[in-house]
Amino acid sequence: MDKVKTLTFFLIFWVALTNAQNIVYQTVKDIRYYDDNISNTNAYIKERCMLDVYYPKNKQNAATIVWFHGGGLTGGEKFIPEELKKKGYIIVAVNYRLSPKVKSPKYIEDAAAAVAWVFKNIAQYNGNKNAIFISGHSAGGYLTSMVGLAKKWLKAHDIDANAIAGLIPFSGHTITHFTVREERGIAGTKVVVDDLAPLYYVRNDAPPLLLITGDRNLEMLGRYEENAYLMRMMKIVGHKDTKLYELDGFNHGEMAKPAFELLLKFIDKKMESIKG
DSSP: OHHHHHHHHHHHHHHHHHHHHHOOEEEEEEEEOSOHHHHTTOHHHHHHOEEEEEEETTOSSEEEEEEEOOSTTTOOOOOOOGGGTTSSOEEEEEOOOOTTTSOTTHHHHHHHHHHHHHHHHGGGGTEEEEEEEEEEETHHHHHHHHHHHOTHHHHTTTOOGGGOSEEEEESOOSSSOHHHHHHTTOOTTSOOOSTTSGGGGOOTTSOOEEEEEEOTTTSSTTHHHHHHHHHHHHHHTTOSOEEEEEETTOOTTTTHHHHHHHHHHHHHHHHHHHHO
16 A cells, blocks of 8 residues: 555656646736826836736646735836746736835835736736735735735725735735835834735735744844734734744845745645635
8 A cells, every 4th residue: 555655646746747847938028017098198107017927838727926026115126036937837027116206105006006917817828817826025025915905906906805815925014114104204113004004904804814024033123023913913803814934044135035935835735725
């Protein structure tokens, strides 16, 4: 019996490996996610509000990971993380407008518009609209949580945020972002939780939520504690699928690389139930 189990395991592993090796990937760059009637009326939207789609050409019903770059809402560029390539998933990398050229909530509006574009168009790239996951690092983690927890941003595009298969913010603010506070002349050490804070939107019917931060002693000011508080409040209101990982020994920037492994395991597990 043990030999049969071993043989079965290796057969399944060999088939999965062979299928992975046979997948062909393609990247389509600089797709505008606002309609032309919006893009053509604003030069900065036309410049920044674009996304790249990395997708498997010969795999159907693939899950999608929407990836928001970091940079404090003041910098950064879209990119396809190497750690997510050749895993059988579609990766959508998003650019959004930045402060100080725009003020809040414009970058949140952009993030929501990009996610809405994915819901409405991902089938063209062999994607399954029931398997769209949102993630990002730092400022990208903040945008992930805002779009997924505050339903109003996607509702403006006739998308229900609860249709998101999972939210995986890396070291994202859960209080009001420090750049938003800076725009208002508020000190970075002044804690604000208003309608531009993910914590403001704690609710029990939100999509599955995987929070990941670096070491609390190496992270940016209070970042682990913010996420721990969000986790606690989500549990208090009855959310059934919130988890928090603290990556010991990794600072704010270093934590992203090991966090990708947790993201992939999370999505693999969720895909089992979606397929089921």
